[in-house]
Amino acid sequence: MSNNVKGYAAQSPTGRLGLFDFERRGLRPDDISIEILYCGVCHSDVHNVRNDWGNAKYPMVPDHEIVGRVLEVGPKVKRFKPGDRAGVGCLVESCRHCGACGKGWEQYCENGATYTYNHSDPIDGTRTYGGYSEKIIVSERFALKVPDSLDLAGTAPLLCAGITTYSPLRHWKVGPGSKVAIVGLGGLGHMGIKLAKAMGAQTTLLSRSPGKEADARRLGADHVVISTDPAQMAAVAGSFDLIIDTVPYKHDVNPYVPTLASGGTIVMVGYLGPLDDFNTGPLIFSRKGLAGSLIGGIAETQEMLDFCGEHGIHSDIETIRIQDINEAYERLLRADVKYRFVIDMASLREDQ
């Protein structure tokens, strides 16, 4: 089978994404190739395409929320066969032998994990290209099995937005009796609410926008607190064991800290960068913490998919065609999506 594929790529930080023909690397013995059926659109795709983080390489085929069906398997593949449902998230390789990899934390690989796009294959140095494409080739070690009970389109965003919120919920041991708050109701936040609720936590949305209450409750939130209202924030002082802050831009984190219980942690998963002013005093006076968390390891991502399969959890999505990706990026920047765009990759076959 040829590894020439068509996809959609950005050619520069200012350009629009358009049709792009390229070659995928060949199938290795432990590889599978996957026909891509659906791709979730992550806020980080827009950052990468626009070179907001200064490391963009063009042409860039974005996307790391990929689901489809297995086309081919290499001779050493054990867990997949052609026709199986399969997913690929943010990682396609890691060193496999460092301390972090040994713990199943491939996302924190000490020798540097290989991201699904805008990165280099560690074996042959070929460029990694993401999901806006007909197919992807990946080691079965980094491919996920998608439970039969899950709808494929609504599963795609689980591979980034889902695992990004699932991993801190698990790492900080959320379960029945836990009190969890989610800051921000977007792609990550809506998954955080669903997952925390399904784990048995009392779940609160902390939002700047009063208009989100009904939707938050529909998604599973027990409470909604308007974070710009000092009285509402004072009423939840000392409440939360864990806060997951999904806001993807620089913002003031200090007001959330007093709402943590003693020993509680606020985990940043959306914004990567400096805080202008962060007060350590409130951390000290109640043994609180500010932490960060990045997606999740491969075994944990599989655990998350299985958990979602058991609990019937999907992302809330709006399905689009690949030809609409540029407009979708603009809408994403305006937070005009509930709650994740998913591209029906059948649309790619219409392009010649």
Next chain:
Amino acid sequence: MSNNVKGYAAQSPTGRLGLFDFERRGLRPDDISIEILYCGVCHSDVHNVRNDWGNAKYPMVPDHEIVGRVLEVGPKVKRFKPGDRAGVGCLVESCRHCGACGKGWEQYCENGATYTYNHSDPIDGTRTYGGYSEKIIVSERFALKVPDSLDLAGTAPLLCAGITTYSPLRHWKVGPGSKVAIVGLGGLGHMGIKLAKAMGAQTTLLSRSPGKEADARRLGADHVVISTDPAQMAAVAGSFDLIIDTVPYKHDVNPYVPTLASGGTIVMVGYLGPLDDFNTGPLIFSRKGLAGSLIGGIAETQEMLDFCGEHGIHSDIETIRIQDINEAYERLLRADVKYRFVIDMASLREDQ
């Protein structure tokens, strides 16, 4: 027995400490009175006396590192009898019923713990006065037993400097195989090194000053890293499970974060206040955390004293007379002490 006592007090933020006669509250049924034999001098005493935190009340009798012998016991006291060795740390009361108190975290009491000085007794509203005095009266619930194997003078600083470093070491589960770094070699830092080493951790001092290496090794450090040397800091990238930052003034915390291992935490115990710029990115890319920790609970403080008794751990001290307290404060501000001043309170009896 009269509760009129003499002590040393500050009368204003700018004044020197001098002789002061005052009345202690009366003995309640579960109280003990303690003849004060030694007092450690904590950096926070200077902050409090000079009203650096804006909440000073004068006259102020400082000190919360108190050891002595029991004089009297109330009728309901069970754990102490006259003549017993006893200590009082930073806390003399808490609500005893909130979630934090229930966990033995009286220092994080949700209704506000009562500090040993510059605070108000929650029952009768009388002022709390610290250790620069002939005696102190405290509920046995907040008094500590001092193991017979410990020298009393070298024990006094354990009640703040010791527990402040012991509590995060225990909370973050340090033991054999752990890699711990201590930032700063002062009153807190020298205890952090001794305690981390005694718990079996590989222990590193991170210091700006090359001159501290020999002393750090004598105290138990396996390694000394000069934190202003980028090459030395790069050599320990990704190393530490826990960093305890004891530096008591505003400083840049960012350079320490890369030296944490994945999942590691840097805990602030010295500086309480805003950081000008703290970068969340490195937290996210290795699931690291910035946390705070404040002294320790009463049961944990007893555990720490027992641990020090078993391991023969004292503070390194320079003994002074109470009449020298004003000069000692000046030297403390110049970091001119190895590593804690302890007042021999017998000197107080010379004053009329």
